[in-house]
Amino acid sequence: MISQEQxxxxxxxxxxxxxxxxxxxxxxxxxxxxSRAMYIAELECERSGRRKVVVRVEQWGLLGGESRDEVRxxxxxxxxxxxxxEVISYEPSCEILGQPFFVMEFVEGTSVFTRESLDPYxxxxxxxxxxxLSAIDIDFFEMPKGPxxxxxxxxxxxxxxxxxxxxxxxxxxxxEAAQWLRNxxxxxxxxRLVHGDPGPGNYLHEGGELRALVDWEFxxxxxxxxxxxxxxxxxxxxxxxxxxxxxYLADQVGIELDRDRLAYWIALNLYKGxxxxxxxxxxxxxxxxxxxxxLAIGTCIHLSALKxxxxxxx
Amino acid sequence: MTLPVAPDVETILDSCIETLRDVVAPSVEGDWPxxxxxxxxxxxxxVKHLLRxxxxxxxxxxxxxxxxxxxxxxxxxxxxxxxxxxxEESPFEAASRLLVACQNSGGEVAERIRATLHPVLHAQIDxxxxxxxxxxxxxxxxxxxxx
Numbered sequence: 001m002i003s004q005e006q007x008x009x010x011x012x013x014x015x016x017x018x019x020x021x022x023x024x025x026x027x028x029x030x031x032x033x034x035s036r037a038m039y040i041a042e043l044e045c046e047r048s049g050r051r052k053v054v055v056r057v058e059q060w061g062l063l064g065g066e067s068r069d070e071v072r073x074x075x076x077x078x079x080x081x082x083x084x085x086e087v088i089s090y091e092p093s094c095e096i097l098g099q100p101f102f103v104m105e106f107v108e109g110t111s112v113f114t115r116e117s118l119d120p121y122x123x124x125x126x127x128x129x130x131x132x133l134s135a136i137d138i139d140f141f142e143m144p145k146g147p148x149x150x151x152x153x154x155x156x157x158x159x160x161x162x163x164x165x166x167x168x169x170x171x172x173x174x175x176e177a178a179q180w181l182r183n184x185x186x187x188x189x190x191x192r193l194v195h196g197d198p199g200p201g202n203y204l205h206e207g208g209e210l211r212a213l214v215d216w217e218f219x220x221x222x223x224x225x226x227x228x229x230x231x232x233x234x235x236x237x238x239x240x241x242x243x244x245x246x247x248y249l250a251d252q253v254g255i256e257l258d259r260d261r262l263a264y265w266i267a268l269n270l271y272k273g274x275x276x277x278x279x280x281x282x283x284x285x286x287x288x289x290x291x292x293x294x295l296a297i298g299t300c301i302h303l304s305a306l307k308x309x310x311x312x313x314x
Numbered sequence: 315m316t317l318p319v320a321p322d323v324e325t326i327l328d329s330c331i332e333t334l335r336d337v338v339a340p341s342v343e344g345d346w347p348x349x350x351x352x353x354x355x356x357x358x359x360x361v362k363h364l365l366r367x368x369x370x371x372x373x374x375x376x377x378x379x380x381x382x383x384x385x386x387x388x389x390x391x392x393x394x395x396x397x398x399x400x401x402e403e404s405p406f407e408a409a410s411r412l413l414v415a416c417q418n419s420g421g422e423v424a425e426r427i428r429a430t431l432h433p434v435l436h437a438q439i440d441x442x443x444x445x446x447x448x449x450x451x452x453x454x455x456x457x458x459x460x461x
């Protein structure tokens with residue numbers, strides 16, 4: 001919940017960002033999004049009138065992400081013409097809401113999956129992967145240097161998140177999976193921009209039209225197959241089978257996925273899930289934030305990813 | 315005056331679970347509050363399991379017994395990585411180091427170590443997933459966009 005004092009701080013922050021006095025009306029917590037607390041806020045501004053904004057608040061490092069790069073990549077991609085919500089402001093300190101946050105324009109649309117929304121969505125994801133890195137202002141991401149670094153950088157990134165957020169002792173199966181992923185990392189021909197969390201639930205659409213790609217906190221430079229694997233085996237798992245996805249993506253966007261490589265990237269995504277979910281348990285056990293969704297993420301959601309990972313590669 | 319008999323913890327928890335699930339959650343307006351009410355039902359169901367047994371101690375003992383078997387397996391193969399791993403005080407640290415070493419070395423001993431440790435670790439995952447099934451169901455129901 002946002003307290004009255006925080007509302008006043010947020011009003012001052014937004015008034016400054018928008019260059020006109022604004023008051024906040026109703027503010028509702030959204031149920032979508034686990035890594036960030038998301039609020040839809042009604043804003044009444046002196047000159048521009050009424051508008052809705054979304055306030056996206058960090059949660060004690062939950063899932064290992066932070067807003068700074070998310071904001072930077074959203075601004076860069078919006079500049080490239082991709083359907084990305086406009087970021088209004090970014091507050092890196094904890095002074096106003098107790099955690100860093102950013103505010104973006106509210107985009108009309110639904111994130112509930114429909115089959116008709118899929119074609120424009122995968123077209124946009126493929127477009128993201130085709131962007132020439134030299135033409136975009138995203139020099140803040142680490143560039144994979146060696147041929148296997150697209151995979152290895154991600155293995156170590158999530159291993160660090162898992163180890164630094166560990167509540168108690170290590171999980172032997174996570175440790176073993178990390179080593180398997182190091183030993184079997186494939187080569188990547190050309191690093192590209194990778195969304196990191198693509199699929200149903202992470203895009204908004206309306207009437208068959210794609211309105212916005214959302215949730216850019218895991219975006220990085222790497223292998224686009226990582227995104228396709230995530231789409232197929234994580235967010236899109238209930239949409240169609242792996243075989244059907246592979247055939248669909250070949251037909252829709254001309255992506256020919258090698259099944260052995262796909263298996264690796266699916267494993268990496270499951271490992272990433274198992275690693276980042278552990279941060280929720282740490283935050284809960286340390287009593288930094290006692291929301292029951294953190295208990296769920298840190299226990300059963302973590303274990304679900306770990307079980308699938310172990311069944312896949314160990 | 316004292317109560318003739320105090321209600322036990324599990325009965326009170328069951329009362330809370332049934333009331334939250336059947337009375338409170340269905341009448342809550344708003345996706346976020348309702349989601350939290352459903353997660354609280356799962357949390358309380360998990361609490362019941364945690365009250366019944368010392369799960370941490372059980373897991374530690376199970377893994378320690380498996381590590382005793384590993385000691386017999388590696389007795390015939392005095393490679394330093396096995397011995398170093400088995401010197402770890404924590405069974406979870408020891409199992410972690412052993413399984414990482416198995417991935418790096420391969421071979422028959424590595425396979426036997428994995429075959430000894432994996433069933434224990436998988437069974438622990440399955441048991442914990444069963445204990446947290448209520449939380450999982452509540453979480454999955456509220457995954458926006460998922461079918």
